[in-house]
Amino acid sequence: MLKKSLPILASGLFALGLFSVPTLAGDAGPLAHRDDLIPKDRARVARVLKSDVDLEKAEPFERMSAGAATSQKHINANAFSHPSQNLSFEEQQDFAVGNGLFRKLWVSSPSSTQASDGLGPLFNARSCQGCHLKDGRGHPPREGEDAVALFLRLSVPPKTEEQRKAVESGAVLSIPEPTYGGQFQTFAVPGLKSEGRLEVDYEEFGVTLGDGTVVSLRKPTYRMTDLGFGPMADDVMTSPRVAPQMIGLGLIQAIHPGDILAMADPEDADGDGISGRISWVPDPATGERTIGRYGWKASTPSVRAQSAGAFAGDIGISTPDVPLNYGDCTKAQTECRVMPTGEQAHLGASEAPDPVMRLVDFYSRNLAVPARRDVDNVEVLAGKAVFHDLGCASCHRPKYVTSRKADIKAHRFQLIWPYTDILLHDMGEGLSDNRPVGSASGAEWRTPPLWGIGLTETVSGQESYLHDGRARTLEEAILWHGGEAEPAKNAYASLEKKDRDVLVRFLKSL
Numbered sequence: 001m002l003k004k005s006l007p008i009l010a011s012g013l014f015a016l017g018l019f020s021v022p023t024l025a026g027d028a029g030p031l032a033h034r035d036d037l038i039p040k041d042r043a044r045v046a047r048v049l050k051s052d053v054d055l056e057k058a059e060p061f062e063r064m065s066a067g068a069a070t071s072q073k074h075i076n077a078n079a080f081s082h083p084s085q086n087l088s089f090e091e092q093q094d095f096a097v098g099n100g101l102f103r104k105l106w107v108s109s110p111s112s113t114q115a116s117d118g119l120g121p122l123f124n125a126r127s128c129q130g131c132h133l134k135d136g137r138g139h140p141p142r143e144g145e146d147a148v149a150l151f152l153r154l155s156v157p158p159k160t161e162e163q164r165k166a167v168e169s170g171a172v173l174s175i176p177e178p179t180y181g182g183q184f185q186t187f188a189v190p191g192l193k194s195e196g197r198l199e200v201d202y203e204e205f206g207v208t209l210g211d212g213t214v215v216s217l218r219k220p221t222y223r224m225t226d227l228g229f230g231p232m233a234d235d236v237m238t239s240p241r242v243a244p245q246m247i248g249l250g251l252i253q254a255i256h257p258g259d260i261l262a263m264a265d266p267e268d269a270d271g272d273g274i275s276g277r278i279s280w281v282p283d284p285a286t287g288e289r290t291i292g293r294y295g296w297k298a299s300t301p302s303v304r305a306q307s308a309g310a311f312a313g314d315i316g317i318s319t320p321d322v323p324l325n326y327g328d329c330t331k332a333q334t335e336c337r338v339m340p341t342g343e344q345a346h347l348g349a350s351e352a353p354d355p356v357m358r359l360v361d362f363y364s365r366n367l368a369v370p371a372r373r374d375v376d377n378v379e380v381l382a383g384k385a386v387f388h389d390l391g392c393a394s395c396h397r398p399k400y401v402t403s404r405k406a407d408i409k410a411h412r413f414q415l416i417w418p419y420t421d422i423l424l425h426d427m428g429e430g431l432s433d434n435r436p437v438g439s440a441s442g443a444e445w446r447t448p449p450l451w452g453i454g455l456t457e458t459v460s461g462q463e464s465y466l467h468d469g470r471a472r473t474l475e476e477a478i479l480w481h482g483g484e485a486e487p488a489k490n491a492y493a494s495l496e497k498k499d500r501d502v503l504v505r506f507l508k509s510l
Contacts, residue, residue, distance in 0.1 A: 033258030036404040045401045048415060051393070055385040058375040065451045065510070066251055067402075067414030071368035080135040080247050080452065080459050084366040086410045091366070098363025101356055103129040106315055108189035109340040118342020118351030120316035121192050122185040122329055124151045128307075128360070131243035131314060135367050136459035138243030140200055140220070140469040147198040150469060151314070152184040152222060153239040154232075155435060170280055170289060173299055173438035177236050179229050181328040183313045184238070192335055193228035202470075207479050210494035215479055219430075220470050229333050237435035240468035241296060245459075247452050249294070249303045250365025251416050254406035257291055263397065263421045274394045274484050276423030276447070279440055284308070284321055293422050296467040297437040298446035304361040311352055318343060318350040319357050325350075365408060369451050372417075374509050383506025386499050390488045395447045397421045419450035419510065428482020431466065443483060454508035474507050475500070 029039055030046035037045065053059055064070040069084035083095040104116060105126045111117035124147075125131050131138050131149045138149025155174035158164040166172045176182040180195055188194040202218040209215065222240055224232065261278065268275040279298035283290040284305050292298035300306045308321035316327030318341075325343050329336035342351040352360075374380045387393060396419040406412045424444040432443035440446075445467060453474070457463050463472055471477035481489040492500065 031258075033262055034256055034403075035258070036256060048401060049399060055388060056381060058381065061415055062417065063372045063375045064415075065372055065417045066248055066369035067416055069251065069366075069368055069410055069414060070371050072371050075370060075373070075455065075458065077134055077459055077461075079370045079455050080245060080367060082368045082370075084250070084368045084410045087366060091362075091410070094359055094362050095366050098359035098361075101360050102132075102363050103127055106317060106342075109342040111342075114342075114344060115347060116342075118317050118325075120185075120187070120189045120327060121336045121339040122195060122327060122333075123187050123189075123316045124148065124183070124185050124314045125187075126315065128310065128315075131310075132246050134459050135246040137245045137456055137464060138469065139460065139462055139464040140242065141198075147186055147200070149243045150198070150200075151186070151241055152198060152224070153241060153435070153437075154180055154182055154184055155237050155437075156233050156235050157237070167438075170282060170438060173281065174436070176328075176330070177233050179330060179332040180232055180236075181330045181333075183328050184224055185316075185328060188228075188336075189339065192339060195224075195229060196227040197225045199223045199225055207493070209500075211497060213497065215475060217476055217479060218470055218472070220468055237433075239433035239435045239437075242464065242467065242469040244296075244448065245452055245456075246364060246367045248369040248416070248418060248449060249367065250408055250411050251369070251402060251414065252293055252418060252420075252422065252449065253303055253365065254402035254408070254411035254414070255293075255400050255416075255422070256403040256405075259400055260291055260293075260422050264423055272391075272394065273487060274391075274425070276395065276421055276425055277439070277444070279424050279438060279446065281438055291422070292438070292446075296445055296448075297440040298422065298424055299437050299440070303365045304357065307360055307364055308357065311357075317352045319352045320350055320354055321357060323350050362408075366410070369416075369418075370455060372509055373454070377505075377509070379502045379505045380509045381506075382499075383502035383504070383509075386495070386503040387506055390491050390503075392488055393419075394488075395421055395423070395425055395485070396450055397447075417451060417510075420447045423447060425485070426483035427485060430482045431480055433467075450507065450510050452510065454510045474504050 031042040034042055068086040071082040073082050106119040107117050108119045109117040140150045141147045154177040156177055158167050158175050163175050185195045186198055201221045204216050204218050206214045206216055264278050265275055266277045279292035280289050281292040281301055283301050290301045292301055294300045294306045308319045311317040311319050312322040312324050313328050318325045325341040326337055398419055399417045402411055402414045404413050424440050426443045427445050434442040436442055465471040465477040478492050
């Protein structure tokens, strides 16, 4: 039964630890950085991950995007809301409770619902689900709508030597705007003004492709109006963000750090025009420098850190990890700092004490990736070949085998297909927000995973792509690529329509 074959990977037998043998010191050979594997298994994994595959047919187990964790449920609007399929019964219970907390509507203090108060006082949404509707992507506000699933990050350049050293050392990733903090918040609890309104205007312009087809792109401009706490700093830097989809997050965390380091090429030593860089960030749990994996700029190292930051910045809820009772309220916002909070000693040391954080973290790390569709379809396979020919796979790396040492058993040693390298890449002036975060420049963005991208409209009700949702179609998203991706974008623009169509068909199958 225990043969040296690919089926072992997809069936999840590796995840059960049937081959768990300590790594021998001094091992060489392929994937030598994988200290979680013995040499024989490294060789097997190297064969599975080889890039010179036959593009005329589907690869073994390509349909199972997340290995044994892949959801095979019926595809509908709830496609992103199912648990990893290889969780135990007890873990499914934790997932269900975490789901309830993720959807929970927080209320202002004081309240008779003492386990649910503490909202704000300033906030962007009342629940996690408010931004990540059905665990999918957010979108910019339509005309007449308030911005909920899109918000602005705020920062200013370092002013003092202390601030400069903090940013240069990586101790902090940015300096908040002195009055409005690190995030512009458009809602407030009763009795308090919000920070203002966020308005978006678009300028449409056409891009002509090689065959004469004209594609209309839209360039957004953001305005903060009705400021509630006086003027903003003249040198404020802003960056729009839409909520990303939630699927597969725990499996991204389970990718071995050595695999990410092995792909980094900051000086483009191989001369291929791609110079992906690691985003080094502080780990809130240890204080040590580690790899950033999450956020549009890869500015957080773990799902829990991302969740705690969202509780504080988006909802204004304190947690054991970020114990800020007033969320993003600054000392300059005195009206905000005197509002009542939801912290109560008999319920725990924060407004969302453990086990709330633990359960939300577990839920967020186990939202399953749906199975691929039409992997054997002739047009999908043709599109996959175009994807590789254009060089898209240089950044959107298709597959990994996760670490045996992943702390959730269901994530261990799974063959997964996220289509990302988790590195920072210069995407050109067109997508630059001109706002550095940590080691990421204004033009640099983390390669977003592509798994599930073909179900965006099914889950979210509309298509919106890129960090600010400006792209209304996958073709628009491709045509916004610049910088390191400029050659691939130009090559796409020169394709015949049938080749452009099959590429999009491939992306829709993910």
